[in-house]
Structures are given as C-alpha cells and as structure tokens.
Amino acid sequence: MTAPRASAQRALFVITILTGSFLLFLVQPMVARMALPRLGGAPNVWNSAMLVYQALLLAGYGYAHWLGGLAFRRQAAIHLGLLVLAALWLPLRLADLPAPAPGWEALRVPALLALTVGPVFLLVSAQAPLMQRWYALDPSAGEPWALYAASNLGSFAGLLAYPLLAEPLLSLRAQAWAWTAGYGLLIVLVALAARARRRLAQAAPVAAEEDWSEESGRVGWRRILLWLALAAVPSGLMLSTTTHLTTDIFAMPLLWVIPLGLYLLSFVVSFSDRRRIAWAVTVSTPFVMMLAGGMAMASRSAGTMAMVLASVLLLFMVCVALHGRLYDARPDPRRLTLFYFVMAAGGALGGLFTALIAPMLFDWVWEHPLLVLAAAALLPRQYLFDLSRLPGTSPAMRLLAAAALAGLALFLAWQLGGLPLEEEAGQERALLALGIALCGVLLVPWRPAFVALLALLMLVQGGTETIRDSLDGRRSRSYFGIYTVRDYPDQQVRLLSQGTTLHGEQSTDPARRRSPTTYYGPSSGVGLAFAQAPALYGPAARIGVVGLGAGTLACYHRPGQAWHFFEIDPKVLGYSRSRTFTYLSDCAPDARVVIGDARIELARMPRGSFDLLAIDAFSSDAIPLHLLTDEALGIYLDALAPDGLLLIHISNRFIDLEPVLAAAARGRGLAAAIRTDNPVRENMLTASSWVLLTRDAAQLARLRALDRAHPWDPLAPPGGRVWTDDHASIMPYIRWRHFLVKQ
Numbered sequence: 001m002t003a004p005r006a007s008a009q010r011a012l013f014v015i016t017i018l019t020g021s022f023l024l025f026l027v028q029p030m031v032a033r034m035a036l037p038r039l040g041g042a043p044n045v046w047n048s049a050m051l052v053y054q055a056l057l058l059a060g061y062g063y064a065h066w067l068g069g070l071a072f073r074r075q076a077a078i079h080l081g082l083l084v085l086a087a088l089w090l091p092l093r094l095a096d097l098p099a100p101a102p103g104w105e106a107l108r109v110p111a112l113l114a115l116t117v118g119p120v121f122l123l124v125s126a127q128a129p130l131m132q133r134w135y136a137l138d139p140s141a142g143e144p145w146a147l148y149a150a151s152n153l154g155s156f157a158g159l160l161a162y163p164l165l166a167e168p169l170l171s172l173r174a175q176a177w178a179w180t181a182g183y184g185l186l187i188v189l190v191a192l193a194a195r196a197r198r199r200l201a202q203a204a205p206v207a208a209e210e211d212w213s214e215e216s217g218r219v220g221w222r223r224i225l226l227w228l229a230l231a232a233v234p235s236g237l238m239l240s241t242t243t244h245l246t247t248d249i250f251a252m253p254l255l256w257v258i259p260l261g262l263y264l265l266s267f268v269v270s271f272s273d274r275r276r277i278a279w280a281v282t283v284s285t286p287f288v289m290m291l292a293g294g295m296a297m298a299s300r301s302a303g304t305m306a307m308v309l310a311s312v313l314l315l316f317m318v319c320v321a322l323h324g325r326l327y328d329a330r331p332d333p334r335r336l337t338l339f340y341f342v343m344a345a346g347g348a349l350g351g352l353f354t355a356l357i358a359p360m361l362f363d364w365v366w367e368h369p370l371l372v373l374a375a376a377a378l379l380p381r382q383y384l385f386d387l388s389r390l391p392g393t394s395p396a397m398r399l400l401a402a403a404a405l406a407g408l409a410l411f412l413a414w415q416l417g418g419l420p421l422e423e424e425a426g427q428e429r430a431l432l433a434l435g436i437a438l439c440g441v442l443l444v445p446w447r448p449a450f451v452a453l454l455a456l457l458m459l460v461q462g463g464t465e466t467i468r469d470s471l472d473g474r475r476s477r478s479y480f481g482i483y484t485v486r487d488y489p490d491q492q493v494r495l496l497s498q499g500t501t502l503h504g505e506q507s508t509d510p511a512r513r514r515s516p517t518t519y520y521g522p523s524s525g526v527g528l529a530f531a532q533a534p535a536l537y538g539p540a541a542r543i544g545v546v547g548l549g550a551g552t553l554a555c556y557h558r559p560g561q562a563w564h565f566f567e568i569d570p571k572v573l574g575y576s577r578s579r580t581f582t583y584l585s586d587c588a589p590d591a592r593v594v595i596g597d598a599r600i601e602l603a604r605m606p607r608g609s610f611d612l613l614a615i616d617a618f619s620s621d622a623i624p625l626h627l628l629t630d631e632a633l634g635i636y637l638d639a640l641a642p643d644g645l646l647l648i649h650i651s652n653r654f655i656d657l658e659p660v661l662a663a664a665a666r667g668r669g670l671a672a673a674i675r676t677d678n679p680v681r682e683n684m685l686t687a688s689s690w691v692l693l694t695r696d697a698a699q700l701a702r703l704r705a706l707d708r709a710h711p712w713d714p715l716a717p718p719g720g721r722v723w724t725d726d727h728a729s730i731m732p733y734i735r736w737r738h739f740l741v742k743q
Contacts, residue, residue, distance in 0.1 A: 012192060013193055016193050024127075028049070028053055035113065054235065060121070067079060086120045095112055133337055160257070231349075263316075271327050283382050290440040290454060296368050318375045354367050409440065409443070413432075413453075416461070439453065494506050517685060519686050521685040523685075523710050529692065532706045543561060546566045546617050551583035553614065563591035613647070632725075657691075674715050700712070
C-alpha cells in the first residue's frame with residue numbers, strides 16, 4: 001500500500017472512531033436530560049445511569065469480540081445490517097414505564113435508560129474495538145492502540161459539547177434529530193471503512209479458544225484478572241469521586257462532567273505511542289495520592305475549589321497510572337477485542353460496586369477511600385526514588401532506612417492527629433501532611449508500608465471523625481442521598497444535612513423546640529406567607545409543601561388547616577417518625593405525607609387542592625431543573641386554587657434562578673415578587689430567597705399590606721427563554737465567581 005493511501009485509510013478509521021465515540025458520550029447526558037422529569041437529579045441517579053452505560057458498553061465490546069471471530073465479509077454485513085436495524089429506535093424518545101414503588105428507584109433507572117437507548121448505544125459502543133480490529137487487518141498499517149486514544153478524545157469532546165453547546169442551543173427534540181443525523185453519518189463511515197478493507201476479506205479470524213490459553217505467551221487468567229482490576233478501580237473511583245465531591249466537598253452544577261472527562265482523557269495519555277507524559281504522571285502519582293488521597297475520608301465541606309482540584313487531580317493521575325499499566329499489559333493485536341471486552345467488564349464491575357453495592361453496604365461514601373487504597377496497591381512499579389535498590393548499600397541498610405522513614409511518618413501522623421480539624425490549624429496541618437507525604441513517596445517500593453501509611457493519613461485527616469459518625473449512628477444513606485444528624489449540646493441545636501446542604505435545624509431546648517429556623521424563619525418569604533394564611537384564606541387554609549427535610553415548616557400549622565407534605569425519600573420521613581426531629585409530630589401530627597416524586601404526585605391531586613404551595617426540594621445544592629420548567633409550573637398552578645400563592649425556594653450559591661422564574665411568570669402572565677431575607681444567624685436563622693407567584697395580583701397586594709415591615713421586591717428582569725422539559729440550560733445563570741471563594 002502506498003504511503004498516501006495508507007495515511008488516508010488511517011484518517012478514515014480515526015474519523016470513524018472519533019465520530020462513534022463523540023455520539024456515544026453526547027447521547028449519555030442527552031438521554032439523562034430526557035429522563036430528568038421522571039428521575040430527578042440526585043447524584044445516585046447519575047451513578048445509576050453510568051452503570052447502565054457501562055453495562056451496555058460491556059455488551060457492545062462483547063459483541064465486537066464475537067464479531068471479530070467471523071470472516072471479515074460477514075463482520076461487515078452483520079454490523080452494517082444491525083446499525084441500519086437499530087435506526088428504528090431513532091429519533092430517541094423516552095420509553096414509557098410506570099413510576100416505581102418507593103424503594104425500587106434503583107431498578108427503574110437502568111430499565112428506563114436501557115429501553116430508551118440500549119440498541120443504538122450497544123452498537124455504537126462497539127465502534128472503537130471493532131474499527132481498531134479492522135484497521136489492524138492490514139499488516140502494513142501498524143499497531144492500532146493509539147486509535148483507542150482517539151476514541152477517548154472523541155468521547156471527551158462529546159461530553160463537553162453537550163452542556164456547552166447542545167443543551168443551551170437546542171431543544172431535546174432538535175438534539176434527538178441532530179444525533180440521528182450523526183448516526184446516519186456513522187453508518188456511512190463504517191461502510192467506507194469496510195470498503196477500505198475489502199481486499200482483506202479472506203483474512204483468517206482468530207479462534208476464540210486461543211485467547212484463553214497460557215501456552216506460547218498467549219493470554220491467561222492471571223493476566224485477565226489483572227486487566228479486570230486495572231479497569232475496575234479507575235471506573236469505580238471516577239464514580240466515587242463524583243459522589244464524594246457532590247456530597248461532602250463542594251456541591252456545584254455540572255461537577256459530574258469533570259471526573260468523567262478526566263477519566264476519558266486518562267486513556268488519551270495512557271494509550272499514546274509517546275510514553276513520556278504517562279511515565280511522568282505515573283511516577284508523580286504516589287506524592288499526589290498521599291496529599292489528596294489522604295483526605296479521602298474527610299466528610300466536612302471544604303467550601304472552596306481547593307479540595308475539588310485536589311480530588312480531580314488525584315483521579316486523573318491514578319487513572320493515567322493504572323491505565324498506563326493496563327496498556328503495558330496489552331496483548332497481541334489479534335486479541336484486541338478480548339482485551340477491550342475484559343476492560344469493559346472491569347469498568348462495569350467498578351460501576352456496579354460504586355453505584356449499586358456500596359449504597360446498600362455503607363452509610364457514607366466509604367467506597368471512595370477503599371478505592372483509593374486499592375489504587376495505591378495497584379500502582380505500577382515505576383519510582384522517582386527507589387530506595388529498595390540504592391547502589392552501595394546492603395539490603396539490611398535499606399530495610400533500616402525504610403523502618404526509620406516509617407517511624408518518622410508515624411510520629412508526624414501522631415502530631416497531625418492531635419491538631420483540630422478547624423481552619424485555624426490549617427497551615428500546621430498542611431506542613432505535617434507534606435512531611436508524611438514525602439516519607440510515603442520514599443516508601444513506595446515497600447508497597448504494604450506505603451498503603452498502610454496512606455490509610456493512616458486518611459484517619460488523621462478527618463477519617464476518625466467520619467468513622468465516629470458512622471459508629472454513633474449519626475448518618476444514613478439512601479438512593480437519594482447521604483444524611484447526617486449532628487447534635488451541638490452547648491448550643492442546644494440538632495441539625496440535618498445532606499453533604500453541603502442544610503436540610504433543617506431544631507433547638508433541643510423544649511421552650512424553643514417549635515420555633516422555625518434556618519431558611520424558614522418568621523421574616524422569610526415562606527414564613528410571611530404561611531403566617532398570614534388564616535388572614536388570607538380563613539381558618540381552614542389548605543397548605544402543601546414539596547420537600548419535608550426536618551419538617552420545620554410544620555411549625556406554621558394552625559388548628560383546622562389541612563397540610564400535605566411531598567417527600568421523595570422515605571429515609572427523610574423516618575427522621576420525623578422516629579422523633580429525631582419533632583416539628584411534624586409536635587406541630588402538625590395530622591399532616592399527610594406523600595412519598596414520591598412531587599411532579600407526579602401533585603399531578604394526581606384534584607385541581608385547586610391548595611391555597612398555599614411551597615416548593616423546597618434542593619438536594620446538595622443540585623438544581624431540581626425538572627421542578628422549575630414551564631410544565632412543572634403548570635402542574636403547580638393546577639394544584640392551586642385560582643387565588644392561591646405559589647412559593648419557590650431559590651437560595652443557591654452557584655445558580656441565579658430569579659431570572660428563570662421571572663421569565664416563567666411573564667410567560668404565564670403571573671404576578672410575582674421575591675423576598676430576600678438576611679436574618680441574624682445567632683438566632684438559628686439562615687439567609688434565604690423565596691419567589692412568590694400567583695394568578696391573583698390582588699392576593700399578593702393583600703399579603704404585602706398585612707406586613708409592611710417585611711417588603712416583597714419585584715423580580716429581576718426575565719433572563720432568556722422559559723425553561724421547558726424540552727429545553728432548559730443552567731449555563732447562562734451560573735455564578736462563576738462563587739466557585740473561587742468560600743460562601
């Protein structure tokens with residue numbers, strides 16, 4: 001084959017692989033966005049979705065491995081035929097499944113996504129290994145491994161293109177049609193790739209049974225288990241990093257993109273023909289692992305980007321190191337599809353452990369430090385300083401040096417463990433952690449000592465407090481989140497938090513136990529409206545609340561009123577039923593609590609069921625986008641009486657939701673106002689912003705007249721188009737400057 005022709009054919013295969021991978025990671029968030037109104041936005045929903053995608057990826061790689069055992073003409077015919085057949089699922093639309101019973105949410109997500117996108121995802125996912133196999137059929141083409149780097153580059157581009165371009169610019173319907181067009185282009189490219197290899201149609205397939213033989217250096221079970229481990233740990237760590245960050249460190253919008261994007265980029269570095277960057281990252285990983293991985297058991301919010309950067313840097317370096325070792329253990333190109341199939345199986349196992357098994361076993365993100373320790377045990381044996389082979393020294397001297405380093409590290413860890421976790425000791429803690437990290441780097445050749453020292457550093461960097469919280473029963477975990485209850489006896493306060501989000505606070509002083517706290521104080525928007533309910537609607541006012549939390553709003557209940565709470569997580573209701581928080585039992589024992597998704601449950605209510613309806617459903621600062629669309633607003637208005645008041649809680653550090661609701665109010669011709677409250681924190685009150693919407697402007701005027709000391713302000717100018725289930729994007733409303741400072 002001439003050089004220009006070989007170059008053109010290589011370009012064709014690269015473009016085909018890039019296109020398939022781009023479509024693959026564009027469809028993931030697109031389908032998740034379609035499902036948002038049904039599934040909500042809890043971190044575990046994304047993890048469950050990722051598990052589905054990993055399972056489909058495994059099926060796709062298994063299909064590619066099976067197909068690779070056939071003659072090339074049959075491979076091409078079958079694959080192109082199935083690609084055309086799968087087009088019957090296009091344009092993509094959400095499968096129609098009934099809502100699950102409480103407690104079965106984890107099974108509904110996989111079923112919904114698999115039925116929606118399963119066939120096309122499986123076939124497109126087969127592109128990377130299958131096109132590499134077709135490429136390697138030509139002996140003069142060279143090794144195909146670098147094409148996998150191109151595959152992940154395409155995946156990364158697709159991942160970024162969705163939140164930055166597709167979601168802001170296109171409706172879901174337009175996105176689905178654009179993806180369909182891309183799928184059509186992919187079929188054409190696959191056909192061209194098959195045509196480029198038609199001369200090799202008689203190439204002998206590799207017998208499947210040869211792949212499992214230990215003879216003649218062929219792949220054996222020990223090597224396959226190594227592939228599984230090296231693929232599973234980075235996959236699980238990617239998901240556990242997402243959960244750990246969004247739960248305990250820094251809940252911010254689009255944070256899930258960063259771990260997944262870096263995970264994909266790690267393949268680009270690790271599978272590159274040029275090994276210098278991968279080597280440099282690998283030998284630096286132990287130091288970063290000691291510093292950033294040493295914080296893996298911390299369950300206190302850092303409040304700034306520093307911990308985010310440290311966590312994602314650790315993830316990237318670990319992924320590069322382990323994927324680099326995976327690359328070094330690659331087989332002969334003839335067994336390429338087996339290699340990728342085992343890789344996909346490892347990725348699915350890591351996802352299965354993190355997304356399904358860990359939430360059932362652990363009350364916190366314990367899978368995260370466990371995976372960091374597993375990564376430490378699997379690191380390649382590449383060192384900047386190899387004290388175990390120091391020239392001119394005896395084995396006894398080297399062992400003595402290692403023991404001295406371990407003793408110094410233990411002393412520093414003892415000093416570090418005696419310091420408080422508060423920021424006042426931050427500089428001293430950082431210096432001691434740095435000293436321990438340096439000792440750890442020198443101990444890397446003695447792998448058990450390195451792993452043990454890393455575990456010790458985790459304990460003294462907040463791990464003992466996290467363990468104590470678990471042993472004391474302060475924490476519980478469900479599909480929707482991780483909740484912590486803390487008592488502060490000196491302040492007579494008990495609070496309920498979900499990671500970085502405060503869900504409620506109650507005084508343990510019997511005299512103040514029924515007093516409203518946090519975002520729901522007497523001067524907050526919801527406090528003003530609920531307090532005036534008898535004056536506005538009489539003694540039998542009907543009140544609904546979406547989001548129970550600690551049940552604080554129940555303290556506004558008055559005899560004769562009919563109250564409904566809507567709560568998606570039975571675990572949250574358990575805190576009120578066990579009297580961990582007593583607002584509900586003390587103030588509104590006759591209130592009805594409905595378990596389920598608020599949109600679905602409210603749509604089932606008779607029209608005009610409520611005079612007042614409050615929407616308060618934030619989860620670790622995540623935006624419940626499906627609860628703020630025009631369709632959701634229509635459900636709320638249907639549930640309200642014609643003169644009813646709708647109150648929406650929009651307090652958020654990172655998203656300015658006021659222009660979004662202003663656009664919705666203008667679109668529906670509603671009267672609107674906002675109450676921004678900044679009370680004194682010493683009174684257990686928290687700053688809040690509540691937006692009020694109503695079809696009856698006169699009712700808003702009456703509310704203002706009843707309490708002129710606490711004014712309601714006009715909403716900010718509308719921002720852009722109205723959010724709908726078909727088209728909504730948070731990108732224009734992100735407060736970027738808040739990422740850099742502690743709030």
